[in-house]
Amino acid sequence: MKSLLTAVATLHASLLIASADWPTWRGAQRDGISKDTGLLSEWPKDGPPLAWKLEGLGEGMASVAIADGRLYTMGRRRPTNGKLGTSLIAVDVATHRELWSLTTCEGGDEPNGTPTISNGRVFAIDRTGNITAADATTGKKLWQRNLEKDFGGKMESGWGWSESPLADGDRLIVTPGGRNALLAALDPRTGKTLWKTPTPMLGDNGLDGAAYSSVVISNAAGRRQYVQLVGRAVVGIDPETGKVLWHYGRVNNGTANIPTPLVWDDHVFVSTGYGAGAALLRIVPDKTGLKAEEVYFLESKTFQNHHGGMIFHDGHIYAGTGHNNGFPVCLNAATGKVVWGGERHSTGKESAAITMADGRLYFRYQNGTMALIDGSPASYQERGSFKLAVVEGPSWPHPVVDSGHLWIRVQNSLLCYDLKKK
Helix, strand or coil: CHHHHHHHHHHHHHHHHHHHCECCCCCCCCCCECCCCCECCCCCCCCCCEEEEEECCCECCCCCEEECCEEEEEEEECCCCCCCEEEEEEEECCCCEEEEEEEEEECCCCCCCCCEEECCEEEEECCCCEEEEEECCCCCEEEEEECCCCCCCCECCCCCCCCCCEEECCEEEECCCCCCCCCEEECCCCCCEEEECCCCCCCCCCCCCECCCCCEEECHHHCCEEEEECCCCEEEECCCCCCEEEEECCCCCCCCCCCCCEEECCEEEEEECCCCEEEEEEEEEECCEEEEEEEEEECCCCCCCCCCCEEEECCEEEEEECCCCCEEEEEECCCCCEEEECCCCCCCCCCEEEEEECCEEEEEECCCEEEEEECCCCCCCEEEEEECCCCCCCCCCCCEEECCEEEEEECCEEEEEECECC
């Protein structure tokens, strides 16, 4: 009986670990919400304890993805061959050691995208537009394609491709931003093109090309679809054919469209910075397929998300608002009304990248301050703050909460904080 109980407990623990993995940008559902529970509800004066730190990961704004006991990220550095380039890197979570590194391009700028892990493979996009697929265990390169050379892709502005590719079963979805390939579906095993999306007329706002967002999956109006923010619009794409089902461009600006859209039920919430604002859309059937109805539009003075991301939880939207600011705010998602916040920082300054776990918001401010804030519409309540152990340039990579830990990329360093209640 004792051995049976032990086996059950071990299985239960393994299931908890598996469910806690964070295999892609903003987590398994790409919503920025961790499944972790039992975390510190308040932080001590100096913050949660730093469990460990790893250096040598290179420059860039990539966040981290975690699966099967391994953490994946990207950085620009000089590997053993001495040539500066972008590396896709795997780290063993248990031993805190780098397992392998694969150069995705020589030269190039610091990477912004986060790797994606699926079915024993890891996929990553660097600033030059290289899509690299590797064996997640060994780091062996499986295939590589380029969004510009192979698809005629382009970016809306000059900061390079920053997307985290979407793995969806037998399709890998990427955003070249080209005239004949706004989005594209690839075979994740071979890199072969399955379909490409011809770019329709999307309106006059924004700029042609891909933006800095990443694709999410919606089932709005009872129809499965990929939702992506590109240079001139937010679009809904048919997963089987790549056809544009609907588009909406009122929130697009002419510099950089960055935040990943929020999706729930029949709704899409989209926002950008640079004075653009935000909108809630309802996706409904029409004679030709689907259309996007504007439920409300928020002027930038009420709400705009620059690049720190947004969270939808229990009928409310939480984010940092303001261009180059991360004023904590809670919106009623149905009405767009501000419930609290939007006018001041907590203890941090400038833009804020956020995630959510165990009912609380983790705000990572540009100046390297972390703040813990209640994820509740009742009132604004901060539950502690601290300065990251390493601050090197703007603190923009999104925080990750997984397996009871807070994971933070800071340029050359990876920080791991213990969030578990003792």
